[in-house]
Amino acid sequence: MRDHTQLRAFELADELALLVYQVTKNFPKEEQFGLTSQLRRAAVSVASNIVEGCARPTQADYLRFLGIAYGSVREVEYQLSLAKRLGFLRASDVERADSLACETSKVLGGLIRSLRRKP
Secondary structure, eight states: OOOGGGOHHHHHHHHHHHHHHHHTTTSOGGGTTTHHHHHHHHHHHHHHHHHHHHHSSSHHHHHHHHHHHHHHHHHHHHHHHHHHHTTOSOHHHHHHHHHHHHHHHHHHHHHHHHHHHOO
């Protein structure tokens, strides 16, 4: 099995999950079961799927879970954009979260491409 703690993609995803929880703390109460919950679940899903993929025995399973994680990080990027346009996030929070989500997406995408090239 693989050690997820050795992956930069996991480190970034974990940091993203923590940051999303911080920046959504002050979302409107009526969004508790809406965008707040969706954004938090998607952010946690990124790191969780990397961990689960690392625990899978085959390369195909590993790649499948990394692909799911990649989809989740893209979901986070959209949801952050929506929260920004709805006025739920401060400019400084948007910048930090957007930057981290983008970096996570790039690193995870690079890992997936690298693994797909290996025979």
